[in-house]
Amino acid sequence: MSGGFSGGFSGGFSGGFSGGFSGGAADPRVNMADALILNRAAIVGPFTGASLHVTEPGFDKPANLALWADGPRVTACFTELLEGLLFKSNNGTKQASLEFANLQSSNIQRKPLVRMRAPTKAQFKKQLDLVAAYADLRADRAVEIVAQMTPPMAFWSSVVGLTAHRHKKTLQLIDLVFSLCVHVEMRFKHIFASIRPVAFSPQIQPMIETPGHGSWPSGHATEAFAVATLLEALLDAVPGTGSPPNGTLSREQLQRLAARIATNRVVSGVHYPVDSAGGRLLGTALAEFLVARATGTRVHERGFDGRLFEGPNGEPLDFSLNQSMDHTSGNAYTRSATSTAVGNAPLLAWLWGEALKEWA
């Protein structure tokens, strides 16, 4: 530490000073540090001790989040969001589930949030016919597909009018749900290790690089439907938004955008339609979990059984928003009739409240 400090100090001083004149300073922060050192030395005078009034922030107060920079604030909230999540898998049934346990409770119980089962290899091979057909649309959608390779915030902003200057906390909530999705979907992708379309045929020839992780469920679909669900819930919770509330009024466009982003990955040749379907379920469930944690409400367990995602004669099913996710049983998509509490998350609750103010 001391070596670094002194080296930095002397090097910065001489290098910055002379570099400033010769016009080639490496790090602009060094220039500023030099200026501050010179300035203080000129004005400081003899030190008079701790002379100011200071209010000490309360212990473990959620409102202290307002004091922190964006990155640390989101990180603090994220650890709270992840607390109590665990994965279970069953090699016999080839099922896996995401469960939640309220670790703050004296009586810790695990409760399933999402149950997942991938389609079989034979089903994926049938889905490849759809992937090949979707390739027709590549020329139409190349611009969108490339624009959506990174998180497609501009598309969401365009639907609900998100702006960087006005909706900072809303954007941090979206950041959180994205991070939650990425962490959860990567575990499921790892567990199921589904084979990508490119592996089944040399004729798929994706128009973008196939990502280095499993195919099912689609991460883009998971994230897109999570953002759609989160924004709908947030806009519905804005006080005085009218009836029906603006989230409900925006739902169709949000859902269509999520479906478009998901299907664009199929068009590009890196996913199957059933990946979109699995992602739709998972993303919806994860956003519901975040909202329930932030607002102290309850969630309904959701499930997706890929083996049931096919036509009556085993033909491959395309992905469609018209497929209901709310069957209680007997369908690929299921939603439990009973609900589960997911505990309190004061940091998330604070962020949620701040985000709501941005839409007032």
Place this chain on the structure above:
Amino acid sequence: MSWQPLPTGEFTGIDWNAPGAIDGEDPYLIWAEADQFAGYHFGRGKKPPKWLPIVIELTAEADVPALVAASSTAWLQIPRVYLNVPGLRFCTARVKKRFFDQLRNNPHFRGLILRFELGLPVGHHTHPLVDPCTPGSHPDHAPGLLDGKVLGLIDGGLAFANDQFLDAQGRTRVKHFWRQDDTVNGNWPGNQPHHCVPLDPARAGPTPCDMGYGHELSGAAIDAAMAAYTRHGQLDEDALYEHLQLWDLSRPVNHGTHVMSLACGKGNLLHPMDDEASRCDLVAVQLDWSNVLDTSGGAMNVSVLDGLMYILARCAPSAQLVVNISWGTLAGPHDGTSVLEAAMDQLVALLGGRLQIAVPAGNAYQSRTHANATLPPGGSVALHWCVQPDDRTESYLEIWLPAGAQNVRISVTPPGQTQPLPPMAMGQGGTWVNAQGSPLCGLIYPTTSALGSHGTCALLALAPTFSRRRSVVTGPFGTWKVVLSNTGSTETLFDAYIERDDVAIGQNTGARQSYLEDVFYDTSGNLGSFVDHADNPTPVRRSGTFNSLSTGQNTVSVGGVRAQSSAGGHFALYSPRKPDPDAGRPQRPGVKKVPETLKASDDNPALWGVLGAGSRSGSVVRLAGTSSAAPLEARDMLNGL
């Protein structure tokens, strides 16, 4: 808000508001008189045209000589070429005001004419013809009649000196070339030049006396000009076209050249074509650019029919002729009974197999320009017609009803209005005007129409939404709501077609295509969203969107497919399909919505269009559309003769 009565026409002298006056007439003529021909660049404060171009269908007992005998060239001028085909019941003409006096006052004359449609009254189309038919005149016989297999082309921009169209000796295979324009730099709606300089006959060629307008070049004249601009064995094509005052042909891409190369070119080094079509004689008619750029409905009728008659007049009676017309519009009866389609049908029939005509099926399959729905008793259907801002041309919606639909009422709500204009019943017409009394919108809803032979057509016509000139009246843009209500006790149905209003290659007319909007119409672009589905309740239908000059009985309509089909299908997305994916849908009698045949107009789903000749020798360009499918069929027809 109310409808104002239709005026008494300044040109026709017809009181369009009188009972029955609009029945059986061309609604575009009525609308033109209501807005003082504003759509054709006359309008308020300007003199109306002196002559109007029209196309006429004669009654069953009449023929062209009888019409000529009953009229005077002082007020009715018919190109002499129409004397060439005995028994023909169709002709084009230019007429003065007295023509309409005669229709009113001369029962014999009136009895000769079944119906007529307005052509495109701009530029020289409003001038008298050179040497029209006079009583007792005989058919002309042009020199250099072609025999054997001949291919005719009617199109814009036909670069006849491209080596695709030269014979083994380097002479042009275009033995007769007729350009329909008359002035330097063209003349068209939206781009009227201030000074019209006539073409120089010494360069552009003489006016063919049997046509009465335009300029003609013989093959020998083209060859002589080519020789004059050939240095060291190399033809300077730019200089040649400059000399011939064919400035358009110096542009790198021309629709007609591309089409002509597909119909009769020699292919390229990779895919040489050595068939009869690559060697046969050619007759080429270059449409007036005012036509190519036109945005209104009936405007092609006169030019295309004249073009067809020219091609026939340059062939011997024993010649076998295939004509390709890669052009079209969107509105019309679609049952083959427009005047132009009926005329083509009769010509093909009269020539007894010596004439075949290939036409494209159209490119508007995804353009939302057609609606079709059943109207049960007491039922109604709402159409939402979206007219774009910055549209500098008029927009038109034709609503076609079958016979027996007299209880259908039409109600129109302009954009921004909360209340509709009073519902209009069949037999009525009116205009909705601005504060100065100028029409922003016209609805002409007769009991029968000159535009087609069955049922009727209601025309809704709108003013442009933008102009840089103060004198042009502009109307609101946005969504016009048009509600059709069946107040009768029997079920009926309708087809509504928006007229074509887009911009041709390389032009800037300020036209913008309007379209229909509906909540159930699938615009997702997903698989399965490019065709109609029987269970979708939207009235906006792809099926039935069809080139309105290719629904005749005797012409061959050609749809477009992909050369390499894919898992997603083999149809070009812009083309009507065969069979119709939604064939069970009720339709007016006789409507054609399925092409006769199919040819490749796209290479594959990613590479739309096919390669063909650019304007200059050796250049290759890719153009998409069923305009490329029709000439491939024409080529097969000629080779199969």
